[in-house]
Amino acid sequence: MITMKKTKVILHKDYQISPVDPRVFGGFLEHMGRAVYEGVYDPQSAHADADGFRTDVLEAMKPLGYTAMRYPGGNFASGYHWMDGIGPKAKRPTVRDLAWQSLEPNQVGTDEFAKLSRQMGWTPMMTVNLGTGTPEEARNWVEYCNAPTGTLYANLRAENGSPEPYDLKLWCLGNEMDGPWQLGHVPADQYAIRAQQAAKLMKDVDPTLELVACGSCAPDLPTYMDWDRTVLEYVGSYAEYISLHRYVGNWKGDTADFLAVTNSIDQQIEEMDAVCRFVQARNRSKKRHYLCFDEWNIWYRARKAEHMNGRGTFAPHLIEEEYNLEDALVVAGFFNSFIRHADVLKIANIAQIVNVIAPMLTRGDDLLLQTIYYPFVIYSQRRAGISLQPVVEGPGYESPSYGYVNEIDTSAILGDGVLHVFLVNRNLKESALVEVQHPGGQLTGVTSAEIISGTHPDERNTFEQPNRVTSQPFQAVSVRDGAAQLEIPPLSVVAVSFTCA
Structure with missing residues (x-):
């Protein structure tokens, strides 16, 4: 050799940078394709537990040590109304999800996710609907999750079997609202107003919330950086973090070039941090915004229109990538970049956790651990420290x-x-x-x-x-x-x- x-x-x-926030090793569970149904949840599977969750999938996730788990989307969140997913399952509506053109039966919702998060030791990271939803709907969801009984939505939670608050502290103010594909997409100044209104109402219910504002979801969008400056200047201290997203791929069929993508990941983090520092100086604020990289992965093989259209079906096979060795090395590169920027990057969520561009795939009752599963494990199990x-x-x-x-x-x-x-x-x-x-x-x-x-x-x-x-x-x-x-x-x-x- x-x-x-x-x-x-x-x-x-x-030469210490900062303690590594364990939430950098987070995941993302979206109601998309086979991530929820036929992924974590499949009552018909031989591996299903009493609640319908697949024990083989959950056991395989434990070595990954997921921390912050983002839910329920993603693009799905911009058309999701949380009250569709609570109460007796037989009475929950089946609706058409317009983000992925799929049928959503709402058999998994807030209560099921909160219970699963508690079982798995995840920190729930809830994404409110600021596309087709309203600031008031977001406020009501916080009351349902976090308020003691005695008011309308807290009492409703108790009626649904959970008298004690879930105490969910980490919330995202919508998803990818800068993207023209997003349900309810608006210009930055209009989103900023909507996000500030929602943030105030949500924190009026629970002042201890940590909120993530929607930042630029791709460096190649024409509004990159301008969007982030506009949003942060207006939302101000109501948000603790601003999000960034990145999907990469070996578009040129050049492995060496692909493995160098870490330079671009470093650059994106540093540019977003520069905006945060600029806004802090511009606002003459003592509060500093940190970064939340709440979608990242390799995604390029299954990225055509047919890979993202469920055609009105239930649990369609959407964006299911088969990963290889070079992808595993790029995942390691993402983590290296995250660790090197521990002073500014506090949360990151691999998108997603099963079937949909994920470290594992199901096929019937079988389960496959993909190549990208393994770098996540060897980094996550060594994450404590500076x-x-x-x-x-x-x-x-x-x-x-x-x-x-x-x-x-x-x-x-x-x-x-x-x-x-x-x-x-x-x-x-x-x-x-x-x-x-x-x-x-x-x-x-x-x-x-x-x-x-x-x-x-x-x-x-x-x-x-x-x-x-x-x-x-x-x-x-x-x-x-x-x-x-x-x-x-x-x-x-x-x-x-x-x-x-």
């Missing part, structure tokens, strides 16, 4: 789309007596010799090390061959004289937990 020039990764103990600023010295290459990148993409989290280091070798053919130095401290040993690798960037898992790309123990690491030496195969991501002093 060919080995390229050595890369040195310097992780100074005192992000360190990495300095990388070593070979790199020029990407036609994204500019110069190092062959090794990296991030690191310093915990209590442990240093978690994440390394992606973007080289297609050569192994990487990597030295990890820890000035201000020293590495003393290895507690765990895992690798995700393969023989070809298009290698993928299938129902017939489900274990072609998985995480495996990583052996090619040693520690001596306070530093670590690693040999990382091409097209690989490695996660190592070092003991340190």
Whole structure:
């Protein structure tokens, strides 16, 4: 195997960015395609529990350690009226969802999601309808979820079996309202008024809410940045966060170029943060807005019109991507970028969690873990601590789309007596010799090390061959004289937990 020039990764103990917010490892469950029905919920499945949720799917999600779980959309949220999804299931209406042109039976709604979140240890992240809904509808939903009994909607929650408030604190003020495809899309100044009205009413019910305003959902929209400035200036202190979304793909069929997309992810985060800082200065405000990357993933194969139109059917197969090894490395790249920006990025949600552009797929009662499942696990299980600023010295290459990148993409989290280091070798053919130095401290040993690798960037898992790309123990690491030496195969991501002093 060919080995390229050595890369040195310097992780100074005192060059700390910020604690990594665990909510960066969030998920997204939308009423779209087979995400809810035939995904997490399938009463007809042999794996269904007493509430109709699939135990095999839920068990497979546990190693991912999802934190903030966004619900019920997505584009779906802009046509969703939450009262359709409460009360006796037999009396809930079946409605036509216009976002995805599908039938929605409302068999899963607020109460079912709140119960599932409690069971799974998720932080519910509710998206109110600011497309076809009203600020008052959003306010009523907060009362239903969070108010003690004694008023109309809180009493209704009790009648539906939950006398105690759900105490849901994280709410999104609509979804992708800058997108012309969105139900109820309006210009930024009109959305800002609608969002401010909703935010005030919602916080009048529960002042402890954290709210996410709709930011630009794609860098290539003509309103990018202008939208965000307008919204933040008007909504002001009513919102704690502004959202950003990003879906990437290997449109050119060029793996090396695709793996360099991390430059663009870094740029998007830094540009959005620049808007937040500008608005804070412009408003002369002590309050600073943080970033919520509440939709991100690889999505490009199933992105034609026919992939997004349910044609009036129930649980249609919509945007179901089959992921490969290079996609897994890009997911690792997203996490590296998130960790490196821990001072400004506080929430992130992979879109989505099952079937719809997701780490897992169902087929009848069978379940497949896709390649992108595994990087999420090895990062999420090492997420506790403070992000360190990495300095990388070593070979790199020029990407036609994204500019110069190092062959090794990296991030690191310093915990209590442990240093978690994440390394992606973007080289297609050569192994990487990597030295990890820890000035201000020293590495003393290895507690765990895992690798995700393969023989070809298009290698993928299938129902017939489900274990072609998985995480495996990583052996090619040693520690001596306070530093670590690693040999990382091409097209690989490695996660190592070092003991340190």
